[in-house]
Amino acid sequence: MKTLNDISEQLQTGNSDEVIRLIGKALAEKITPAIILNNGLIQGMDIIGKKFKAGEIFIPNVLIAARAMNGGIEILEPHLAAAGVEPKGKLLIGTVHGDLHNIGKTLVNIMFKGAGFKIVDLGVNVPAEKFLEAAKQEKPDVIGLSALLTTTMLNMNTTVSLLRENGINIPIIIGGAPTSAQYADSIKADFWAQTASDGVEMVRDYLATT
Ligand code: B12
Known part of the structure; x- marks a missing residue:
């Protein structure tokens, strides 16, 4: 559908204003909020994820697409809630204790959000106890x-x-960067992903089979 393709394309170029305008147009055309989310916004972000993984685009491109995605989600959120669209899952995330790096984690959040997940971000330098407390409370x-x-x-x-x-x-x-599949195995983590997009694919596939 033309309007949905336009949303996907404008999201990929990071044109927030156009994304917002086109969402309004799609709603006026009576396209459901879930279809706008899945076939417009998420579809566009999926392409961004694949291009990033293939090295065809770089972090700034992902960040501007993400900004457009966030703008779009903000406009769409009340319509989604009214239509009772459930998020695809909930990700609880944080950078572990002692570590202040957050750029990679931000990209992971963007990709998961782009795939329709709700994100609970505990930030950086997160002690194990805080993960435990949040896991009990948030049930991700x-x-x-x-x-x-x-x-x-x-x-x-x-x-x-x-x-x-x-x-x-x-x-x-x-x-x-310093982690590996072997390390994940050794500490009994369930999955290891080299990139944010790989992570989304793994978790999405896993949740689809449970
Ligand atoms: C930017 C940066 C910083 C910034 C961080 C700013 C910020 N807000 O994040 C600042 C300046 C603060 C910093 C500080 C330090 N840094 Co620094 N930093 C970097 C640098 C240059 C880039 C990291 C980055 O953002 N990469 C881009 C992102 C997109 O990549 P990424 O994080 O790897 O994430 C991707 C994947 O790994 C994956 N991913 C990441 N997390 C997760 C989680 C999940 C669940 C999943 C599925 C996937 C996933 O998805 C992402 C996208 O695909 C790296 C060098 C490098 N080239 O990696 C050094 C580097 C990581 N830093 C290093 C060091 C040593 C330090 C300091 C100790 C320096 C010092 N002496 O003070 C401090 C430590 C501070 C602390 N306590 O954390 C070393 C680490 C060496 C090591 N192996 O231990 C590196 C490798 C530089 C080097 N070659 O020496 N750093």
């Missing part, structure tokens, strides 16, 4: 841990152990 579908330092990545181990010892069996995905 997946928990994401980020670390960029070889020293702080050890705190992923502490966090996973504390969550498991306290009976939290929610799937955990870890990521960040």
Whole structure:
């Protein structure tokens, strides 16, 4: 549908004003909010994720597309709520204790939000206890841990152990430059993703089969 394609394209170029105008147009054309979200905004963000993964575009492109996505979601949110559209899942995420890097985590949030997830972001330098408390309170579908330092990545181990010892069996995905699939296995995290888009694909596939 033309208006939905236009939304996807304008999102990819980061044209927030056009995205917002086109959402209004789509609503006036009686396209449902869920279709606007899935076939316009999320579709556009999916393409951005794939291009980023392929190295065809870079972080600034992702960030401007994300800004347009956020603007679009803001306009669409009341219509989605009124139509009773449920988020695809909830991601609880944070950068582990001792670590202040947040750019990678922000990209992970953007990609998950783009895939229709609700995000609960605990920020940076997050102690294991805070993850535990939030996991109990928020009951997310997946928990994401980020670390960029070889020293702080050890705190992923502490966090996973504390969550498991306290009976939290929610799937955990870890990521960040020094981490690896082997490391994820060794600390009994459920998933490891090299990039934000890989993470979305893994979690989406996993939740679709449960
Ligand atoms: C920017 C940066 C900083 C900024 C952070 C600003 C911010 N707001 O985030 C500042 C200046 C604060 C900083 C500080 C430090 N930094 Co620094 N920093 C970097 C740098 C240049 C870029 C990191 C980055 O943002 N990359 C871009 C993002 C998009 O990539 P990413 O984080 O890897 O995330 C991607 C994936 O890994 C994945 N991902 C990440 N997290 C997660 C989580 C999940 C769940 C999933 C699924 C995926 C995922 O998805 C992302 C997108 O695909 C790197 C070098 C580098 N090239 O990586 C050094 C680097 C990480 N820093 C380093 C160091 C040593 C430090 C300091 C200790 C320096 C110092 N002596 O003070 C401090 C530590 C501060 C602290 N306690 O955390 C070292 C780490 C070495 C090591 N292996 O331990 C690096 C590698 C530089 C180097 N070569 O020495 N740093």
